[in-house]
Amino acid sequence: MVENAKPQRNLLVWLAFAYVAFVIYGSLVPLDFHPRPLREAWESFERIPYLELGIGSRADWVANILLFVPLAYLWLGALWPNRRPVAGVLVSIWVLFVCIVLSVAIEFTQIFFPPRTVSVNDILAEALGAAIGVVLWWVTGRRVVAWLGAWSDAHGRASKVERFLHIYLALVFGYSVLPLDLTISAVEVYHKWQEGKVLLVPFSAVYASGAQRAYALLADVAIWIPAAFLWQLSSPRPLRRVVLYVMACAAAIEVAQLFVYSRVTSTTDVLAAACGAAIGALLARRLRPDVDDHRPSRSAGSGGVSVLLWLIGVAGWMIVLMVVFWYPFNFSNDWGFVHGRVAALKRVPFVAYYYGTEFRAVTEVFHKTGFFFPLGALLAIGAVGIRRRFPVPAVLLHLASALVIAGAAAGIEAGQLFLPGKNADTTDWLLETLGGAAGYSTLWILGSAWRGGRGNCGPNRDAEREPAPPNARMSRR
Numbered sequence: 001m002v003e004n005a006k007p008q009r010n011l012l013v014w015l016a017f018a019y020v021a022f023v024i025y026g027s028l029v030p031l032d033f034h035p036r037p038l039r040e041a042w043e044s045f046e047r048i049p050y051l052e053l054g055i056g057s058r059a060d061w062v063a064n065i066l067l068f069v070p071l072a073y074l075w076l077g078a079l080w081p082n083r084r085p086v087a088g089v090l091v092s093i094w095v096l097f098v099c100i101v102l103s104v105a106i107e108f109t110q111i112f113f114p115p116r117t118v119s120v121n122d123i124l125a126e127a128l129g130a131a132i133g134v135v136l137w138w139v140t141g142r143r144v145v146a147w148l149g150a151w152s153d154a155h156g157r158a159s160k161v162e163r164f165l166h167i168y169l170a171l172v173f174g175y176s177v178l179p180l181d182l183t184i185s186a187v188e189v190y191h192k193w194q195e196g197k198v199l200l201v202p203f204s205a206v207y208a209s210g211a212q213r214a215y216a217l218l219a220d221v222a223i224w225i226p227a228a229f230l231w232q233l234s235s236p237r238p239l240r241r242v243v244l245y246v247m248a249c250a251a252a253i254e255v256a257q258l259f260v261y262s263r264v265t266s267t268t269d270v271l272a273a274a275c276g277a278a279i280g281a282l283l284a285r286r287l288r289p290d291v292d293d294h295r296p297s298r299s300a301g302s303g304g305v306s307v308l309l310w311l312i313g314v315a316g317w318m319i320v321l322m323v324v325f326w327y328p329f330n331f332s333n334d335w336g337f338v339h340g341r342v343a344a345l346k347r348v349p350f351v352a353y354y355y356g357t358e359f360r361a362v363t364e365v366f367h368k369t370g371f372f373f374p375l376g377a378l379l380a381i382g383a384v385g386i387r388r389r390f391p392v393p394a395v396l397l398h399l400a401s402a403l404v405i406a407g408a409a410a411g412i413e414a415g416q417l418f419l420p421g422k423n424a425d426t427t428d429w430l431l432e433t434l435g436g437a438a439g440y441s442t443l444w445i446l447g448s449a450w451r452g453g454r455g456n457c458g459p460n461r462d463a464e465r466e467p468a469p470p471n472a473r474m475s476r477r
Helices: 006-028 038-046 058-079 085-112 120-153 157-176 186-194 210-234 239-257 267-287 302-326 335-344 358-389 394-416 426-452 461-465 470-476
Strands: none
Touching: 006 058, 006 085, 006 120, 038 085, 058 085, 058 120, 085 120, 120 157, 157 210, 157 239, 157 358, 157 426, 210 239, 210 267, 239 267, 302 358, 302 394, 358 394, 358 426, 394 426
16 A cells, blocks of 8 residues: 555545445345245255356356455455555455355345345355455555545646546446457357357448437447547547547457457447547547637627537437437326336336346446436536636535436436336436436536646636736837
């Protein structure tokens, strides 16, 4: 652990407790408790099977491994001693032991919560995941703590943008290799080719409708807009270089997906990434402060135009949300149907995500949070603009934006109550609200860094008011 790392350690402690709660809750959903005698439960636990894993079960095996990697990693980081290698070994052994005990306890508890599946495979996978987490901390722990500490030291816009870029690319790459049904078998890769999961001809994928095709293409483009935006904003680069960087990342993902059996490798995604990169880079060049230094001062009327464009952007994205979440707009006014949908809102949080694959659950999480992220970002842009012009307390801006985000999410879910093909859920409302909050927080932090760093974050308005030096005055005479 690096020196003066107490804030980072406290953060790791909170993250570790939160992740333990996530592991336990996620392992017991849908919380359908069935009491049974303890002796009978233990006898049943002693007979838990070892399941033979095929290609379809490989993703579950890897998911259980990955579930315990962050658990051991976070707890080892929270308990890691300073400058004591021997103590570090002892703490590592202790963390690994506790993680294995927790895994066994969860599997035993699942006997009381059908339809959860109890197997030796889960315990072995989770123990392996905990061991990987311990090793990863030994390899990367010091650098991660330094990276976390750099957030508080990074006052400039560029340094914060780079960190957001790292996080975003990690999420994109991580999601792109799900559901982790990995293969290195040439035979299985050939089967993928035969099943039409390797598309070398652009735009050759077959969709059920034109609307689905348009949605898929737009989604592939939109995924790379934030990456290019952050890449261009972090430092001035030629637009073509940013586009090439993004295309290289997209191509690397497509190559990696060749070895994920259920994913489709397509050259179309690389071309879509190029379009998204161009859009994101152009937006960043439009907003980059060091470019603004060389622009003529804006007229008084340009402020009204900016406000109008911002309002159009917020209203336009609201329309996008309604199209995405309400299409095909086949609303039903049957009260019996609506009453049943309202009753379903009482379900346990995330229970709907249990009945399906892990990949489907993660996809839905990104779908809900991702579409509300731009709404929060737009609200943050407006809040930063208001903060620059008027002495409005930041807490009021945060509260107003939170109400707008939560209200928009509630409106979307309320509309889905009347749509037979949709599922209104309080979990979705929570995810959408969190997605909007994440977008708001990200742009607010970047906006604060933008204002705070005089050297590399924009023109110094105070310097503009300073009197010109004497030699400059003489040169004008």
